[in-house]
Amino acid sequence: MDDHTDQTRKPRADAVRNRERVLEAAKLVFSAGGSEASLEAVAKRAGVGIGTLYRHFPMREALFEAVYRREVEQLGELAEQLKNEKDPIEALRRWLHSGVAFVATKKGMMAALALAVQSGSELHAFSFERLTKAIGSLLDRAVAAGEMRADINPEDLLRAFFGMCYVHDQPGWQATALRLLDVFVDGLRVQPPGKAKARSSKMAKPATKRKR
């Protein structure tokens, strides 16, 4: 685990720089154009040859991975901060809500990502672990405080979160996702028999417009 025991050259400066450029370009291109965007477009935007792109990211999937990895990191860090929140359930809900806002800026990324994750790659392992740990800590706190049922594990919650965020097709999807998450959190809450429906007052607005 030393730094220079097995004669490893220092990585070339231009290689590092190019890798960074490609990542940045990919983030922009995928954000805008979705997973459809051609890798050649990414290379062009990054100002590197297509060959360079492929050396750094041998498969299309690898590029998604790298781009997405950063985003996941950010979500994880957010959870860390929220652990300072007083009310544990509120902290959890805040995280979920923030997650929605975060996802909202990703647009096309999500579709690409979904496909990438589907393939059962290592990306899945990484992000799942990172986020599970994050959400798990929030969850544990709430359970320990006796405010939340203990039969749902972090993985489940994470899945539910992603699921609800996934459906973003119409303009108002964010509000919907937030509402759905609130309901879910209500379902998780341990209701003291006495004030069973008290917390519902937190959901200020009723559903938008009861169709049909």
Add this chain to the structure above:
Amino acid sequence: MDDHTDQTRKPRADAVRNRERVLEAAKLVFSAGGSEASLEAVAKRAGVGIGTLYRHFPMREALFEAVYRREVEQLGELAEQLKNEKDPIEALRRWLHSGVAFVATKKGMMAALALAVQSGSELHAFSFERLTKAIGSLLDRAVAAGEMRADINPEDLLRAFFGMCYVHDQPGWQATALRLLDVFVDGLRVQPPGKAKARSSKMAKPATKRKR
């Protein structure tokens, strides 16, 4: 709206037959290989020329649409049947659970579908309406019976359902989805202050294994 007022020829028999063949082939191919599968493979499997495929379904998306439309129909019909169930909430839950099983057989289809729906096509309008109506009737019954909170509309519930079904990557995803849906339904339930946590006995199994 008559049948033969504006001189419409009867559609050619071979055209109808070929369309059917392509649909069947597409269903199989997409089910197996996911959205990656080439349309030329579909054409070959259907035993028609690539040109024929493209005339019937001008865009890749159109093919997904047509295939998916049937599946949606089936889900809708299932809801009709479940309206005869006694317990309205149980009926709703049964529908959701059946939905999971249904989705489970689709495998790769879901990814393709997600992309198609994303594009805000007419498919979305159709399936959303069909399923919303189906789920809405189940929901209304439960609300009318005073067993369910009234501030969640059918659209929301549908989104939640799809969201939870979407995350299918690992072997055990079905069990997870079912559990998540149960939690969600619990969240929807109006809890009589007296027996607040009584219904939780319905969730026989605890979460599989509380990781970390």
Add this chain to the structure above:
DNA sequence: CGAAGATACGGAGGCACCCTCCGCTTAACA
């Protein structure tokens, strides 16, 4: 039934993108 006309079929071909491969360039190390 047979001719006429509409309609559909098939697959060649143009295009875009994927990915590989290799001669040239450039940074790291001595």
Add this chain to the structure above:
DNA sequence: TGTTAAGCGGAGGGTGCCTCCGTATCTTCG
């Protein structure tokens, strides 16, 4: 500064997407 390995770029072979049009087949009408 010279040596050497790592990295760069983009030409090029391959595949799949989609269009276009000459040919085949079905419907209709006399």
